[in-house]
Amino acid sequence: MNSDTTGDNGFDLSRVVLKLDDTDFSRIEGDCWTRFSFRIIQWSDSPQMFSDENLLKLGQLEVLRLNSAIALKSGESLFDIFSSMFSETLECYEAIFDSNAHLRKPFRDEDSFNVSEDLITDLHILNRITIEEQFKGHGITGEASSIYLERFASRYDAYFVKAFPLQFEGDQNSPRDDYPRLFKGSFKSCQNKLSKYYERLGFRRIGKSPYFFGTVEDFFLRRRKLKAKSI
Secondary structure, three states: OOOOOOOOHEEEEHHHHEEEOOHEEEEOOOOOEEEEEEEEEEEOOOOOOOOHHHHEEEEEEEEEEEEEEHHHHHHHOOHHHHHHOOOOHHHHHHHHHHOOEEEEEHHHOOOOOOOOOOOOOOOOEEEEEEEEEOOOOHHHHHHHHHHHHHHHHOOEEEEEOOOOHHOOOOOOOOOOOOOOOOOOOHHHHHHHHHHHHHHHOOOOOOOOOOOOEEEHHHHHHHHHHHHHOOO
């Protein structure tokens, strides 16, 4: 894990861990997509540190994972693979592939970008990241993303993230009053601020879109460079 374990405002990120919620684990037999849900928690120094009473819930991380081995065995087209299960996976497909099912030009032209043309690699869609209101602003989103990609993905796997301010879920013209907000303003304003925030975490933005896509190795290289600049 990262050597810098102190987040913003002195928050101790070394105590942040992910705990898989078994009740939110879903996969259809033979299907190449799996949905995972993790609690983002902080553990204590207690000998029973992983008992529920000693775990402070900081937020939630939901991931959609594409198993490339199962996908290749299926013999289906990339479009069919991405459109078969979730609306989020279809949106990912449309963001990173062109009409000929090839990776879009910005990815093909960059030598350092190591994702094959037919995406023969596992793909991790960081679909939903929520942080409890009282813990926002401590770097937990970046730390939780790093923990997941380091422990559950290989360096050559790919990730995909969409910047979507969740207070606008259901209606982009009217934010929900019952949902924690990282940014205030209109949907477009909040989405742009969230996109810039994700860039600062090390995610690679697709042009000026709200989408982020790259290899796991690229994410950690960018993250280390950004941290070095801040020292």
